[in-house]
Amino acid sequence: MAKEGNYTGPAKWLHWGMALIWLAAWVIGIVATHWRDEFNAHHELTFLHKAMASTLLFLIVARIAWRLSHPAPALPDSMSPMMKRGAYVGHLLLYAVALIGLPLSGWYWSSVADKPIMVAALFALPPLVDPDQSLYDLAKAIHTYTAWLCGALIGGHVLVALKHHFVEKDEVLKGMLPGRGN
Numbered sequence: 250m251a252k253e254g255n256y257t258g259p260a261k262w263l264h265w266g267m268a269l270i271w272l273a274a275w276v277i278g279i280v281a282t283h284w285r286d287e288f289n290a291h292h293e294l295t296f297l298h299k300a301m302a303s304t305l306l307f308l309i310v311a312r313i314a315w316r317l318s319h320p321a322p323a324l325p326d327s328m329s330p331m332m333k334r335g336a337y338v339g340h341l342l343l344y345a346v347a348l349i350g351l352p353l354s355g356w357y358w359s360s361v362a363d364k365p366i367m368v369a370a371l372f373a374l375p376p377l378v379d380p381d382q383s384l385y386d387l388a389k390a391i392h393t394y395t396a397w398l399c400g401a402l403i404g405g406h407v408l409v410a411l412k413h414h415f416v417e418k419d420e421v422l423k424g425m426l427p428g429r430g431n
């Protein structure tokens with residue numbers, strides 16, 4: 250049983266593990282695309298990007314199952330009902346867009362392009378749809394724009410977490426940090 254105001258141990262492991270994979274995949278995706286000649290001449294970064302990011306599709310199943318059976322700790326009373334609602338909607342968006350929609354859009358893009366995805370470099374993900382070159386540009390635009398939108402979402406998420414800790418001086422960030430009575 251987690252201490253009051255604290256996320257459970259598995260929720261923390263899933264949050265920080267997936268955050269690390271997500272942030273690394275985001276940076277690698279940008280370097281792979283925009284510094285192709287310098288760092289991605291043989292698609293090695295594209296392979297790494299897809300191998301890492303595709304694991305999120307499996308981890309998210311465990312995370313949602315855990316979250317549904319283990320509610321998040323209550324937010325501090327110092328937050329107005331509107332701020333609490335904002336936090337709820339923000340987290341819902343992170344789940345739906347950053348952790349589900351974005352990997353799905355990458356899977357869709359690789360499927361229409363007829364390119365393999367090796368999950369954690371271990372096994373191939375089956376195609377989501379049949380290959381169709383006429384959808385390539387659309388799929389690429391969806392993944393790229395969603396990725397940049399998510400960069401902004403995550404940036405906001407991190408700033409809000411830091412504001413809780415350093416400005417409001419409440420327990421919100423501490424409740425997600427390791428080693429606090431879980």
Ligand code: HEM
Nearest residue numbers: 271274275278279281282295299302303352355356393396
């Ligand atoms: C199944 C999962 C995913 C697949 C198959 C996939 C696939 C791809 C591919 C093929 C590229 C182009 C790389 C290149 O041109 O060499 C790309 C770019 C990119 N991906 Fe993903 N992706 C996935 C998940 C993600 C996730 C979870 C993120 C965010 C963490 C992400 C962020 C990006 C970014 C930022 C770019 C560069 C966009 C640009 O500025 O052009 N992708 N992805």
Ligand code: HEM
Nearest residue numbers: 268271272316321336340343344347403407410421422425
């Ligand atoms: C340095 C980076 C990060 C920090 C400091 C951080 C901090 C936090 C904190 C303090 C909470 C719980 C408190 C709250 O806001 O209610 C939280 C929840 C959450 N974070 Fe992060 N986070 C980071 C990165 C990420 C990333 C990269 C993602 C996803 C791609 C993410 C997704 C989420 C989600 C979905 C929740 C809601 C958890 C739930 O209640 O089910 N976070 N984060």
